[in-house]
Amino acid sequence: xxxxxxxxxxxxxxxxxxxxxxxAYAGLMExxxxxxxxxxxxxxxxxxxxxxxxxxxxxxxxxxxxxxxxLIAMNEPSYDKFIDAVVPGGTVIIxxxxxxxxxxxxxxxxxxxxxxxxxxEKGLDGLANIILVGKLLKETxxxxxxxxxxxxxxxVSARKExxxxxxxxxxxxxxxx
Amino acid sequence: MAEKVLMxxxxxxxxxxxxxxxxxxxxxxxxxxxxxxxxxxKRLPKIGGTYMQAxxxxxxxxxxxxxxxAGVRAMTSSSSPGISLKTEGISYLIGSDLPCxxxxxxxxxxxxxxxxxxxxxxxxxxxxxxxGDGHILVFAPSxxxxxxxxxxxxxxLAETYRMPAMILADGMLGQMMEPVVFPEKxxxxxxxxxxxxxxxxxxxxxxxxxxxxxxxxxxxxxxxRFARYEIIKEKEARVEEYLTEDADIIVVAYGAxxxxxxxxxxxxxxxxxxxxxxxxxxxxxxxxxxxxxxxxTASRMLCVEMSLGQMVExxxxxxxxxxxxxxxxxxxxxxxxPAEVLEQIKKIAGGAK
Numbered sequence: 001x002x003x004x005x006x007x008x009x010x011x012x013x014x015x016x017x018x019x020x021x022x023x024a025y026a027g028l029m030e031x032x033x034x035x036x037x038x039x040x041x042x043x044x045x046x047x048x049x050x051x052x053x054x055x056x057x058x059x060x061x062x063x064x065x066x067x068x069x070x071l072i073a074m075n076e077p078s079y080d081k082f083i084d085a086v087v088p089g090g091t092v093i094i095x096x097x098x099x100x101x102x103x104x105x106x107x108x109x110x111x112x113x114x115x116x117x118x119x120x121e122k123g124l125d126g127l128a129n130i131i132l133v134g135k136l137l138k139e140t141x142x143x144x145x146x147x148x149x150x151x152x153x154x155x156v157s158a159r160k161e162x163x164x165x166x167x168x169x170x171x172x173x174x175x176x177x
Numbered sequence: 178m179a180e181k182v183l184m185x186x187x188x189x190x191x192x193x194x195x196x197x198x199x200x201x202x203x204x205x206x207x208x209x210x211x212x213x214x215x216x217x218x219k220r221l222p223k224i225g226g227t228y229m230q231a232x233x234x235x236x237x238x239x240x241x242x243x244x245x246x247a248g249v250r251a252m253t254s255s256s257s258p259g260i261s262l263k264t265e266g267i268s269y270l271i272g273s274d275l276p277c278x279x280x281x282x283x284x285x286x287x288x289x290x291x292x293x294x295x296x297x298x299x300x301x302x303x304x305x306x307x308x309g310d311g312h313i314l315v316f317a318p319s320x321x322x323x324x325x326x327x328x329x330x331x332x333x334l335a336e337t338y339r340m341p342a343m344i345l346a347d348g349m350l351g352q353m354m355e356p357v358v359f360p361e362k363x364x365x366x367x368x369x370x371x372x373x374x375x376x377x378x379x380x381x382x383x384x385x386x387x388x389x390x391x392x393x394x395x396x397x398x399x400x401x402r403f404a405r406y407e408i409i410k411e412k413e414a415r416v417e418e419y420l421t422e423d424a425d426i427i428v429v430a431y432g433a434x435x436x437x438x439x440x441x442x443x444x445x446x447x448x449x450x451x452x453x454x455x456x457x458x459x460x461x462x463x464x465x466x467x468x469x470x471x472x473x474t475a476s477r478m479l480c481v482e483m484s485l486g487q488m489v490e491x492x493x494x495x496x497x498x499x500x501x502x503x504x505x506x507x508x509x510x511x512x513x514x515p516a517e518v519l520e521q522i523k524k525i526a527g528g529a530k
Binding site for chain 1: 348356440
């Protein structure tokens with residue numbers, strides 16, 4: 001398997017850190033080495049939030065992803081901040097409801113998903129992040145589908161049991177796009 | 178086997194301490210270590226422990242002083258500016274020969290500094306954790322698993338040698354998540370015949386004290402303590418050596434920085450540069466012997482830190498002029514990238530020819 005060095009970025013409140021956690025847990029379910037590093041600065045409080053996720057067969061050296069091969073962007077400032085750092089051949093997934101820009105790079109694989117709009121249409125409010133993880137899964141197969149389901153089971157707390165099915169629905173929707 | 182779980186460094190530190198039988202936590206919140214306190218606040222009341230949010234860091238460390246005096250496993254946790262406030266109490270703990278655990282999840286300084294990761298409290302931790310002659314044990318984990326394992330060792334050695342122990346982490350390790358397995362071993366607390374606890378009048382009462390007004394008495398206690406430090410330096414210094422055997426250039430780094438250096442060393446090897454790394458796991462005692470040994474085979478050394486050069490002084494002392502020791506550091510909350518470190522290694526490799 002290839003190493004995945006991912007950056008997920010957007011506004012605080014979009015579930016950026018959560019989608020990173022699901023991705024990392026999916027790797028853990030497959031006995032991979034994983035790491036998850038959040039931004040924890042003042043920007044988290046109402047500003048931009050981002051996290052680095054590494055999934056690898058080898059022990060993770062730097063958990064801080066400087067040159068990602070996967071970028072999920074959920075707002076324009078984040079897109080602007082990270083798009084140039086993506087390595088050639090990398091995968092970029094953009095929430096096109098929130099980001100009007102088109103990527104000018106031709107050496108990365110870009111996917112535009114109107115995730116926020118879809119989430120609201122399908123009764124999956126607040127799960128645009130997970131729709132994008134579903135799309136990522138389809139385009140990169142970063143882990144097995146079953147591992148992502150297990151990850152959701154681990155990451156959604158028991159208090160929010162009812163949200164598990166919604167999360168799975170969001171993954172499925174993302175994969176169908 | 179115990180399940181591998183994904184856990185934040187700060188939470189893993191707290192859970193490890195609980196599993197070590199530490200049920201007394203005294204702290205005051207500060208980014209980027211607040212999750213330690215938050216985890217303790219949630220868990221300790223459920224298992225018959227005490228979580229106390231003190232009114233200040235000074236107060237918290239003195240509560241640890243009190244609990245440790247009574248022979249109880251106790252801890253506190255903070256980040257750089259908060260640790261500065263604790264140093265008076267730490268000195269008292271040293272002067273009273275008391276074991277405890279102190280966690281420092283370092284952030285950038287000086288002053289209030291910033292909240293991003295840093296290693297600029299190395300001097301404070303290893304040279305002057307408080308006023309007066311004295312040291313504390315300082316462990317520098319580089320993974321979440323190692324954070325957990327070292328908490329067990331820190332409590333054990335703190336009680337063995339009757340002195341405070343510190344886990345010197347940083348904002349990156351505190352905030353990141355990694356898979357971790359908690360060791361299922363039985364924790365044995367050491368006998369504490371010195372503890373000032375209830376004894377129903379059946380023995381002479383114990384006194385916990387750091388005040389010695391007679392200079393000869395104070396000199397004697399300090400000398401006794403330093404004799405113990407010599408044993409610790411001999412027995413407890415720990416290090417990891419990575420690709421050092423045939424290495425021409427050896428990089429010395431600890432904690433989170435060692436992870437970045439490992440990536441750079443790997444990349445250097447791929448480019449045909451014989452690089453290796455010596456990673457101190459204890460920074461007090463500093464593994465001087467291992468560093469000196471590395472200097473026998475390497476032609477140049479490089480110390481990389483998230484500071485403007487603190488541990489490099491210990492590296493240079495250990496190397497004792499045998500080979501040049503270069504330094505590279507970022508500070509203020511900036512984490513060096515593997516590419517930056519690789520650039521330094523290449524620069525030095527060029528100079529070595």
